[in-house]
Amino acid sequence: MLENEKPRRAFGLAATGVLAGCLVGAAGLVAVAPVASAAACSDVQVLFARGTGEPVGIGRTGQAFVDSLRGDLKGESIAVSAVNYPASDDFMQAVAGARDAAAQVQSFAASCPATSIVLGGYSQGAAVVDLITADPAQTFGFGVPMPPEVADHVAAVAVFGNPSQKIGRPLTANSPLYGAKTIELCNGADPVCSPGDDRAAHSLYPQAGLTDQAASFVADRVKGHSSGAPVDEMSAAVTPR
Template identity: 50%
Template sequence: MPVGTTSRRPSIHFAVAAAVLATSACAVTPAVASAAPKCSDVEVIFARGTDEPSGIGAVGQAFVDTLRPMVKGSTVGTYAVQYPASWDFLKAAAGATDMSKRAQTTASQCPKTQIVLGGYSQGAAVVDVVATSPVAGLGYNAPLPAAVVPRIASIVVFGNPSARLGQPLTRMSPDFGARTADLCNTNDPICSLGRDFDAHVRYQQSGLIQLGAQWAARHINVRT
C-alpha cells in the first residue's frame, strides 16, 4: 500500500489501467461542465467504482465521513464525479474530464478551498488519468493546467488497477506522488497479484479508509 514518493505522463497510463480492469473480475456493484461550486474549506472530488449507483459510492462516503472529524472547524464538501462507471472501462476517460473540470472550476471560483481528489477501483483509474496526463487523449479532453496543480492538497485512491502492474500513483505522478496515498487491501486482485476478490469490497473493514483519511487530513492541516 504505497503512500507518497515523488512531468505527468501521457494518457497511455489510463489505457494500462483500463486493460487491468478489463481482465480482472471486479466484484463491486458524457462528461459535463461542473456547476458553480459552493465554497467549502475542503472539497473532496471522488469517483465511484464500477456498477456503483450515482454519487461518491460507499467507499467514497466512508472516506468523507472518516475525514470530517479529523479536520474539525473546517467544512468539507463533496463532488461526485459524473461518468458511467460501467463495464466499458474506456468511458472512464469521461470521468477524468469531469474530475479535472471540477477541480479547475473549484480552484478558480473558491481560492481558499483545499481540494482532495479520490477514487475507488475504476474511480481510481479516473484519478490516474488526471494525475498523470498533461495532454488530452483517449477521450480525456481537460488536462489540469499547471497553475491548478498546487491547489490539490492530496490524492487518496483505493483499489487502483495501475498498482497491480507496479505503477501506483506514488510512483507514476511526479507532480502528486508526495501528496498521494495509493492504498490496496491485502490480496485484492484489482490492485495486487492477490486472488481474494472479496478483498476488493472490504475497504471499509480493512482499516485503509482510516489511513487514507489520516493522510488527507495531514496534508490539509499542513496547508491550512
C-alpha cells in the same frame, strides 16, 4: 464498487490494456468558468469517483472515507462532489469521468482559490483520478490532464484498489505534481491492484480500516496546505497498516 462487482473486469482495465486503447487522442480538457461565490466556498472540497457498478454518488468506499475525514477535520467545512460518469463495465467511460473530474477541479480552483481540494477514487474511479493527475507520458496517450498550476490547489489525493498498481504504474510513482501528496492503498491480495487473488478484499476497504488510514493521511496534508494562487496566474505507495 458493490459487493457483487467482478474484480476481474476491473483488473482487465489494466491488465488487458482496454483503457489504454480507448484513451489515445482523448486530450483537450476544457476549463469551466467559476460557478461559486466566495461566500459559498468551503474550507475543503472533496471530489470522489465511485467504483464500477456503484449507484450514482461517491459510493460506499467514498462515503466511508468522507465520514472519517470529517471526524479528522472537525471544525472545518467540507463540501463533497461526485464525479459524473457511468462507472459501468464499459471502461471507455473512464475517459468521460476524467473529463468531468478535471472540469470540476478547475472550476473549484477558479471559484474558491483558498479551498483545499481533495481528490479520491475507488477501483475504476481510481483510474479516473490517474487520468487527471499522472504524468501525461504514463497515462496511455490521454495527454495533459490538467494545467500544472491546478496542482497547487490540491492538498491531497487518496485512491483505493487502483488498477494501475497491478501493471507497475502506481500514481505515487507516476505523477510528478501529485505523487508526493497521494496515498494509494491496496487491500491485501485484492486482484485489481496486486498479484493476489482475494476477490472479496476488493469490496472491503472500509472494513479493513483503509478508508480511516487514508483520511488520516489526507487530513494531515489539508492542515498543512496553503492555496490561493488564482488559476489564471498560476508519493510513495502506502502499505496498509
